[in-house]
Amino acid sequence: MQMYDMPDERGHFGQFGGTFVAETLVEALEKLRLMYEKYRHDPEFLAEFAYDLKHFVGRPSPIYFAERWTNKVGGAQIYLKREDLNHTGAHKINNTIGQALLAKRMGKPRVIAETGAGQHGVATATIAARLGLECVVYMGSEDVKRQAPNVFRMKLLGATVVPVESGSKTLKDALNEAMRDWVTNVSNTFYIIGTVAGPHPYPMMVRDFQSVIGTEAKQQMMEMIGRQPDAIIACVGGGSNAMGIFYPYIDVPNVRLIGVEAAGHGLETGMHAAPLTANSPVGVLHGNRTYLMQDADGNIIETHSISAGLDYPGVGPEHAWLKDIKRAEYVAITDDEAMAAFHNLCRTEGIIPALESSHALAHAEKMAKTMRKDEIILVNLSGRGDKDINTVAKLSNITL
């Protein structure tokens, strides 16, 4: 069998990916590409990365058999990859450490980041504090209002949070603004992108840094049950946690890879954030070609999801590719379905999941019911839900 070997040298996954940026950014991306090529297999760099993942993040994150939940759902056995137990509460920290170590090697004293829910912003502010780097985080002004605790966390960590007032004032606009900052301050600034999107080499680099999730899982599943799962389920906004767990499994036969997008109010309402499941057209945004939610004129349309981390109109180009070659399947879960799964996990397992991850959990419930009791599902529990308690309380008409 031919080994999976994507992307090509210029970051293309078939027709997807690439480097669609203004000339003003080309040189910075080229330098980054060369720098990453130099260090991605460098033993010293990898050792430093591994050390931080172990001692600062607390890896490996465990795999946990959710037995009570499995019994309640009835069907396949559901295991959870506990990225929620990482320092800062989500998988995002894996990638920020990798990129910050590169920034240090490139001699950049300043890092910038975009954030939606604030998890990537917090993870960036965290590693910036640890390495003594100046940190500026761009965040849509709508998200600043919705995610006040994370804004405060970033400030505690010494970061400057810049509310973005342009466009829809959410994640995509924060990304635009971070790009504008980078173009302007390119000589002293490293842009830490939080997901497997953006221009090459970001989708590949973020995937590589996150693939520690799948690499660990492969070994842990063998140790725990002596075999690999029948299906792996992960939520997909930009898609970094999903790529992180999928990637080491792409060449493993008979493991279904299932990405779960946000169906919001329902795909039929148009108010969702599910470009893959809704068969959105292919387009160019944020430096890469991918499936994109857009109107007939090619303008990006507003997305909807209960979870700010999935509220993105595009999707990482490698997911677009995996969909087209049929190696991964993509489905969507509504706000209501995600909320139900959120509560189920809280009550049966004593784990408060992030709303993003709750989409993956909800699909696991659906799927498990159709499977035999000796079959295995592994869900990437990408983050914990402490950040979401205000949102959940508000939905339940509770004032905290």
Added chain:
Amino acid sequence: MSRIQTVFSSLKANNKKALIPYITAGDPHPKHTVSILHTLVASGADMIELGIPFSDPMADGPVIQRASERALKHKVGLKIVLEMVQEFRQKDTKTPIILMGYANPIEAMGMEKFTQAAKAAGVDGVLTVDYPPEECKDFIAGLQVNGMDSIFLLSPTSDAARVDLIVNQASGFLYYVSLKGVTGAANLDIDEVKARVAGIRTKTDLPIGVGFGVKDAATAKKVAAIADAVVVGSRMVVAIEQSNEDNLLSNISQLMQELRTAIDA
């Protein structure tokens, strides 16, 4: 000879430099765009850069972002922009129109459909900000087949190999971005621009336009002394933004005349 080439060679013969104003189509309202285009020509524009509104203009500063937002409120998409060019062409067959925008609206229309429709409307050149030459070979070919120029940006960070690559793909003219940043950003360093433009000239005979930081007549004059064309974008959009329906055209005209005078002096 294309309209763009014709304009540059006639300016050169008269020892003059090109003034290229930028406006966003549909800003402040689609009903004004064609009159603004004619006003720009009447007050001294040699060619015009017409912006295609886009929801996510990553390379633009706040001024041009707001122009896009105003136009999109009136649902001005690429199809309407081409209709505007067509209407402009009914009265003006000489002034080159260069469309400037982002890849996604063009891809949404379809590359082939776009190049044919743009040609039919009377477009002379296209600058797609987020299409570096290595990602848009088919597009360049499509423009060429339809007799339109591919305008590319060169930036202060483009190294020698990059400049070689771009000058070989570009036609019409080259657009040198005078500073590290987005449109309408801080002041440009004229000495640095001068050195860079001189460097580019050793590699190509194409005319070189300079833009991204031309904030006033004084800067325009300095740029005109070293480049073949001066592109004025954000400053023009500010004039539009600060006008009302009654003084819109006269304000544009006044700014244009100031720039023209400075450049010709």
